[in-house]
Amino acid sequence: MAVKIAVTNQKGGVGKTTVTINVAGALAAQGRKVLLVDLDPQGHATEGLGLTEIYDETEPHLASRLQDLNAPHSADELIYSHNEFDLISSNVDMFMLESELTGAMRARQRLRLVLEEIEEDYEFILVDCPPSLGHLTDNALLACRNVLIPALAEGTSIRALEILYDQVESLEQGYDTEITELGLVANRVENDGEAEDMMEWFEGTFGGQLPIWEVRKRVALKRAWSSGVSIFDHDESSDMETVFEDIAVHLEGVA
Numbered sequence: 001m002a003v004k005i006a007v008t009n010q011k012g013g014v015g016k017t018t019v020t021i022n023v024a025g026a027l028a029a030q031g032r033k034v035l036l037v038d039l040d041p042q043g044h045a046t047e048g049l050g051l052t053e054i055y056d057e058t059e060p061h062l063a064s065r066l067q068d069l070n071a072p073h074s075a076d077e078l079i080y081s082h083n084e085f086d087l088i089s090s091n092v093d094m095f096m097l098e099s100e101l102t103g104a105m106r107a108r109q110r111l112r113l114v115l116e117e118i119e120e121d122y123e124f125i126l127v128d129c130p131p132s133l134g135h136l137t138d139n140a141l142l143a144c145r146n147v148l149i150p151a152l153a154e155g156t157s158i159r160a161l162e163i164l165y166d167q168v169e170s171l172e173q174g175y176d177t178e179i180t181e182l183g184l185v186a187n188r189v190e191n192d193g194e195a196e197d198m199m200e201w202f203e204g205t206f207g208g209q210l211p212i213w214e215v216r217k218r219v220a221l222k223r224a225w226s227s228g229v230s231i232f233d234h235d236e237s238s239d240m241e242t243v244f245e246d247i248a249v250h251l252e253g254v255a
C-alpha cells in the first residue's frame with residue numbers, strides 16, 4: 001500500500017507545488033514508484049509538469065470522479081505518465097467542486113475512494129493541495145492521513161499553521177481518525193531578520209516533534225519547473241537536491 005501524503009497549507013504561494021514536485025522527483029530518483037495528484041483547481045502542478053493540454057481537455061478527469069460517486073471512469077483512466085512519476089491532473093472543472101460538494105453525500109471522502117482503487121500500484125502518493133480550506137483539502141487530509149507542511153519563513157506562517165492544525169484536529173474528531181504531521185518544510189525565500197526569527201520559532205515550536213527542513217530560494221527550482229521536471233531530472237545541479245533527498249529518505253522511513 002502506498003504512503004499517501006497531503007502537501008498542504010491553506011496559505012497561498014508558500015511552496016506547496018514546488019515541494020510536491022521535488023519530493024516526488026527525489027523519491028522517484030531513489031527508485032520509488034510515485035503518483036502525484038494535482039488537487040488544486042489552478043493546475044499549477046499539471047502545468048509545471050508540462051501537461052497543460054491535459055488540464056484543458058475534457059473528461060475523464062479527477063474532477064468528474066469527485067463530482068459524481070457513480071462516474072463511469074476508473075481511477076486508472078485518470079493517470080498520465082511523466083518522465084519521473086505518474087500524475088493525476090487537475091482541470092478547470094475542479095473550481096466548481098467546492099460548491100458542488102456542499103451538502104453532497106460523502107463529500108469529504110471521495111478522493112479516498114478514488115485512491116483506494118490504485119494505491120496498490122504505488123509506493124508513494126503525493127497530493128498537491130489548493131490554497132484554501134474546504135472540501136478539496138479535507139478530501140486530501142482524509143484520503144492521505146499524513147501531511148507534509150510547507151510554510152514560508154515569515155510571521156504570517158504562525159497564524160496559518162494554527163488554522164491548519166485546528167482543521168486537522170476537527171477532522172480527526174469528526175471522522176474518528178488520526179492525521180499525522182510528517183514534517184515542516186520551511187521555505188526561506190527571504191534572507192532577512194524575520195526569516196531568521198521564524199526559523200527559530202519553527203525550531204522552538206516544532207523541533208523535537210517534527211523534522212524541519214529548510215529550502216532556500218533558488219533559481220534552479222524555478223528553471224526546473226519551467227522545464228516541466230523536478231530538479232532531479234533537470235540538467236542543472238542545485239544544492240537544494242540534498243534537502244529534497246533528506247525529505248525523501250525520511251518519508252521512506254515512514255513507509
Ligand SMILES: Nc1ncnc2c1ncn2[C@@H]1O[C@H](COP(=O)(O)OP(=O)(O)OP(=O)(O)O)[C@@H](O)[C@H]1O
Nearest residue numbers: 011012013014015016017018131216217218221222
Ligand atoms: N525556494 C524557492 N526558490 C525559488 N522559487 C520558489 C521557491 N519556492 C517557491 N518558489 C516560487 O514561488 C511561487 C509560489 O510557489 P508554489 O507555487 O510552489 O507555492 P504554492 O504554495 O503551491 O502556491 P499556491 O498556493 O498558489 O498553490 C512559484 O512561482 C515558485 O516557483
Ligand SMILES: [Mg+2]
Nearest residue numbers: 016017040044
Ligand atoms: Mg500550488
